[in-house]
Amino acid sequence: MKVAVxxxxxxxEKSMERLTSLLHPDVEVxxxxxxxxxxxxxxxxxxxxxxxxxxxxxxxxxxxxxFTGIPxxxxxxxxxxxxxxxxxxxxxxxxxxEYAVTLMLAASKLLIPFDRAFRQHIWALPRQSNQSTFxxxxxxxxxxxxEIGRRVARACRGLGMKVIAVRRSASEKVPEGADExxxxxxxxxxxxxxxxxxxxxxxxxxxENLIGSRELDLLPEGAILxxxxxxxxxxxxxxxxxxxxxxxxxxxLDVWYEYPKGPNRGAGKPSPPSKFPFHELDNIVMSPHRAxxxxxxxxxxxxxxxxxxxxxxxxxxxxxxxxxxxxx
Amino acid sequence: MKVAVxxxxxxxEKSMERLTSLLHPDVEVxxxxxxxxxxxxxxxxxxxxxxxxxxxxxxxxxxxxxFTGIPxxxxxxxxxxxxxxxxxxxxxxxxxxEYAVTLMLAASKLLIPFDRAFRQHIWALPRQSNQSTFxxxxxxxxxxxxEIGRRVARACRGLGMKVIAVRRSASEKVPEGADExxxxxxxxxxxxxxxxxxxxxxxxxxxENLIGSRELDLLPEGAILxxxxxxxxxxxxxxxxxxxxxxxxxxxLDVWYEYPKGPNRGAGKPSPPSKFPFHELDNIVMSPHRAxxxxxxxxxxxxxxxxxxxxxxxxxxxxxxxxxxxxx
Numbered sequence: 286m287k288v289a290v291x292x293x294x295x296x297x298e299k300s301m302e303r304l305t306s307l308l309h310p311d312v313e314v315x316x317x318x319x320x321x322x323x324x325x326x327x328x329x330x331x332x333x334x335x336x337x338x339x340x341x342x343x344x345x346x347x348x349x350x351x352f353t354g355i356p357x358x359x360x361x362x363x364x365x366x367x368x369x370x371x372x373x374x375x376x377x378x379x380x381x382x383e384y385a386v387t388l389m390l391a392a393s394k395l396l397i398p399f400d401r402a403f404r405q406h407i408w409a410l411p412r413q414s415n416q417s418t419f420x421x422x423x424x425x426x427x428x429x430x431x432e433i434g435r436r437v438a439r440a441c442r443g444l445g446m447k448v449i450a451v452r453r454s455a456s457e458k459v460p461e462g463a464d465e466x467x468x469x470x471x472x473x474x475x476x477x478x479x480x481x482x483x484x485x486x487x488x489x490x491x492x493e494n495l496i497g498s499r500e501l502d503l504l505p506e507g508a509i510l511x512x513x514x515x516x517x518x519x520x521x522x523x524x525x526x527x528x529x530x531x532x533x534x535x536x537x538l539d540v541w542y543e544y545p546k547g548p549n550r551g552a553g554k555p556s557p558p559s560k561f562p563f564h565e566l567d568n569i570v571m572s573p574h575r576a577x578x579x580x581x582x583x584x585x586x587x588x589x590x591x592x593x594x595x596x597x598x599x600x601x602x603x604x605x606x607x608x609x610x611x612x613x
Numbered sequence: 614m615k616v617a618v619x620x621x622x623x624x625x626e627k628s629m630e631r632l633t634s635l636l637h638p639d640v641e642v643x644x645x646x647x648x649x650x651x652x653x654x655x656x657x658x659x660x661x662x663x664x665x666x667x668x669x670x671x672x673x674x675x676x677x678x679x680f681t682g683i684p685x686x687x688x689x690x691x692x693x694x695x696x697x698x699x700x701x702x703x704x705x706x707x708x709x710x711e712y713a714v715t716l717m718l719a720a721s722k723l724l725i726p727f728d729r730a731f732r733q734h735i736w737a738l739p740r741q742s743n744q745s746t747f748x749x750x751x752x753x754x755x756x757x758x759x760e761i762g763r764r765v766a767r768a769c770r771g772l773g774m775k776v777i778a779v780r781r782s783a784s785e786k787v788p789e790g791a792d793e794x795x796x797x798x799x800x801x802x803x804x805x806x807x808x809x810x811x812x813x814x815x816x817x818x819x820x821e822n823l824i825g826s827r828e829l830d831l832l833p834e835g836a837i838l839x840x841x842x843x844x845x846x847x848x849x850x851x852x853x854x855x856x857x858x859x860x861x862x863x864x865x866l867d868v869w870y871e872y873p874k875g876p877n878r879g880a881g882k883p884s885p886p887s888k889f890p891f892h893e894l895d896n897i898v899m900s901p902h903r904a905x906x907x908x909x910x911x912x913x914x915x916x917x918x919x920x921x922x923x924x925x926x927x928x929x930x931x932x933x934x935x936x937x938x939x940x941x
Contacts (some may be wrong), residue, residue, distance in 0.1 A: 380747050383772065387718035393788050397728050398897045404892035406883035408873055408901040417907035419708050443771010444711065547738055555734035564732035572738040579745035606890045 288597045291324065293331035293338055300587050307591035309598035328594055333359055347372060347603055349593060351586060352577070353381075353432070354487045354608055359606055363609055371607040376430045376589035377577035381438030381485070383515040384576035388537025389425075389441075389481055391570045392509050393418040395535060398567040409572040418507060418534055421445035423480035428469075428495075429514060430460060431613075433485040438462035441481075449475055453491070453611075467494075476503035481511065488515035489612035497521035507534040513576045516540040516558075524559035535568040539576040545605055619652065620644045622660035633833075635919035637926035656922055661687055665696055675700060675931055677921060678912060680905075681760070681813045683935055691937055698852050699935040703760045704917035705905035709813070710764030712904035713841040716865025717753075717769075717809055717897045721746040721836050723863060726895040744935065745863055746835060750775035751808035756797075756823075758788060759941075761813040763781060765771055766790035769809075777803055781819070797823070804831035810893045816843035817940035826851035835862040841904045842867040844886075852890035856896055863896040867904040 288311060295316050296304070304314065317324065320341040329338060330349045333356050339345065347370045350359065353370060363371055363471040391397070394417045402410055410416065411564040424443045427434045438448045439462050450463035451472060459466050467475050473496075476482070482504060487493040504510075510533055513517055521542045527533045541558035563569055596603050607613060623644050624632070632642065646751075648669040660907045661684050667673065667687060675698045683699060691699055719725070722745045726903060730738055738744065752900065753769045754760045758778040759826065766776045767790050779800060780789035787794050795803050804810070810832060814820040825848040834840075838861055840847055849870045855861045869886035891897055924931050936941060 293757045312912070317923075318813075319621070375624065379749055379773075380745075383718070383747060383749060384722060385726065387722050390711070390715035391719045391724055395897060396711060396715065396719055396900070397725070398826065399901060399903065400725050403899045403901045406885045406892070407881065408884065408886075409881060415908040417712075417903070419707075419711060419907045419909055421707055421711060439773075443768045444714070445707075480670075526732045547821075553737060557734045558731070558734065558736075559926075570724060571726060572724070573731045575745070579747045580743040581747055603795070 286311055286598050288312045288328065289326045289344070290314045290328045290330065290456070291320060291338075291342070292328035294318060294588070296343060300584065303584055304587040304591055307588060307595075307597040308371060311598040312521060312594050317421075328597060331448065332356060334362070336362060336419055337367065340384065345369055345483055346517055347597070347602075349374065349590065350607070351590065352611060353378065354378075355609070357488075360609060360612065362439075369602065371592065371609060372482065373587045373605045373607050374586060374593065375605060376586040377431035377582050379436055380582040381513055382440065383576040384408040384539065385433065385437050385483055385485065385537075385571075388513070388539065388570050388572065389483065389509060389511045389577075390398040390556055392511065392535035392568070393420055393481075395568060398568055405419075415507065416535070418480075418509065423503040424449060424478050425446070425481040425483055426451060426475050426479035427463075427483045427485065428472075428518075429484065429486035430463070430466070431485065433513065434483070435460070435462055437483050438514060441483075443575050449478065451475060453541070472500065473503060477505055479578055480505055481509045484510070484512040484514045484583045486514040486518050487613040488517055492518045494518070494520050496524075497522065498526075501527045501533065504533065509534055512536075516542045518565070521559055521561060525559070527564075528566050531568065533568070535570075537572070538563075538569040539572040539574055541574065544574075563575045569601055605608050614639055614928050615925055616640045616717060617654045617672070618656045619641045619654035619666075619670070619924050621647060621648070621657060621662055624780065624915070628912065631912055632915040632919055635923075636915060637923040640922050640925040644667050644851060656808075656925060659670060660684060662690070664690060664693075667697070675695055675925070677702065677918065677931075678935070679918065680704075681706065682941060683937070685816075687938060688940065698931065699937060700921065701933045701935055701941075702917045702921065703933060705910050706760035706916040707764055708907055708910040709841055709905040710761045710768065712867065712900075713765050713811055713813065713839055713865075716841070716867065716898050716900065716904075717811065717839045718748070719750055719835060720839065720863035720865040720896070721809075725898055742919065743835065743862070746808075746837065748809065750777070750897065751779060752805035752806050753809040753811055754803050755781060755791070755811045755813065756800075757812065757814035758794070759792070759813065761841065762811070763788070763790055765811050765813065769811075774809070777806065779803060781919060800828065801831060804828055805833055807832055807836060809837045811834070812838070812840040812842045812846055813898040814842040814846050815941040816845055820846045822846070822848050823854075824848065826854075829855045829861065831860065835863050838864040839866075840864075841867045844870045849887055849889060854893060856894050859897070861895065863898075865898040865900070866891070867900040867902055869902065872902075884907065
């Protein structure tokens with residue numbers, strides 16, 4: 286079955302080669318930022334399409350967002366196109382999960398300040414309190430048990446940790462890789478057991494400010510918080526204070542509160558990620574929203590794209606559909 | 614069976630409480646740096662005992678080194694006491710293994726330079742090459758498959774890695790947690806497959822300079838090296854050059870070439886760990902020999918000590934005996 290796909294940017298040569306080599310022969314791909322009215326693509330690939338790209342082809346039936354989640358601006362736009370289905374590419378869930386585990390471990394050993402001091406040839410830091418948290422035998426609560434959360438769980442079990450999954454609505458069956466599962470409504474009950482709180486939630490109305498000062502206070506002494514979902518899930522000021530006052534042992538954060546404006550992440554101009562001076566804290570690993578990125582993962586994006594549009598060529602429904610009401 | 618144990622230092626109160634609570638009623642413990650001739654202890658606990666402590670008691674039959682391995686000076690001394698058995702406490706193998714996995718992951722994501730730039734509010738580093746290595750599906754070669762190596766293996770499998778164990782002499786049976794096992798003589802054959810080389814070897818004549826420029830050159834492109842064993846296993850200059858020239862993607866090093874002299878790690882005085890400027894490199898996580906240390910692990914040391922001397926009280930042979938010829 287012939288399928289016309291338009292990618293709303295120009296991928297590099299290596300990526301296009303990879304994509305072409307994997308495509309079903311019936312799939313035809315065009316690329317580029319500009320589309321003309323009267324175009325005939327049925328599938329559009331773009332995270333933040335302009336309205337013109339949505340209306341240029343009357344045959345359009347599916348929008349593929351080439352990552353996980355849906356930007357707010359796209360979610361709004363899509364309300365005007367109820368007949369166009371939205372799909373995600375979860376191509377970097379494994380990469381993001383591995384990064385989340387990296388942040389957890391690096392935070393638990395205070396790797397950053399020890400590296401910094403040691404580069405000045407200082408072997409020991411003033412020992413005010415515990416300087417390294419051993420995770421084996423401890424409990425990790427994974428908030429959001431989707432493509433990323435399940436992979437974080439598997440790695441945590443390899444480290445000898447106990448895994449508690451928290452999902453929007455817990456089915457009775459404990460999902461693969463978890464020791465327990467609870468609905469988000471039972472969060473207060475599980476937080477006191479969370480030696481590590483791993484957050485891998487999408488940005489939705491329900492997840493915004495889900496973790497505030499009340500929730501942070503419920504965590505046990507010496508807890509570690511990792512966020513690779515969206516910054517807005519954790520309230521900014523209570524998080525800063527909990528770290529500054531060492532009520533949290535440490536945090537590993539890849540997602541933030543203020544993002545650089547403009548293309549290319551502000552083209553290298555410094556841009557603070559928060560109104561609070563997180564950068565002054567020693568008990569934090571600061572990461573500029575890069576969990577899901579690696580060179581080989583980017584190539585994988587095109588593997589996933591080929592796999593997805595090949596479904597259409599085979600006359601099968603496209604996978605990973607996004608529910609616009611839930612937002613993921 | 615009555616057993617007299619002397620600890621050749623004065624542990625803090627919390628540690629002594631823990632120890633006493635776990636001891637067999639027949640075990641009697643004395644502590645302190647000084648011992649008098651005519652003492653009657655049968656087991657001495659010390660990593661670097663003076664000769665006087667070895668001769669003070671004619672009943673001495675066992676020396677317990679309260680960590681893994683045997684310092685060279687102690688190994689020399691023990692040649693004069695062939696009737697005293699030497700034992701190790703592997704109390705921190707799990708902690709060290711977890712730290713080795715932490716170094717591997719932090720190195721693979723270049724966590725250090727990204728954190729440093731981001732604290733200056735810089736979101737992106739100049740992209741010269743790959744900036745993050747994804748480990749799932751990659752191969753880790755674990756050099757030294759003892760108490761630490763086996764635990765590193767388990768965590769690596771949780772990350773979806775393939776595990777190759779390298780031991781002094783490979784038995785035919787693949788040990789628990791590994792996909793393959795090879796003798797150290799076959800190192801040249803396995804190094805080209807090592808996306809990660811994890812080193813957890815003791816310091817012996819056989820391990821010194823085991824990894825030199827020839828071995829580093831055999832590693833595949835983009836490899837990561839982690840060393841939590843002893844610095845001397847990897848030749849200093851070739852390692853520095855391989856990192857500087859980016860033939861290695863990155864390294865995580867907890868063990869070094871020059872150590873501070875004197876008590877308390879040189880009492881905070883800066884002391885370079887190498888004659889090469891490793892501290893100028895971005896593709897390294899520098900850690901001041903702290904892999905095996907955490908507050909809760911220190912308490913565990915006394916759990917292990919109690920467990921070991923209780924064997925004697927029950928009339929059983931002491932575990933974890935050190936072979937003075939092999940050095941571990």
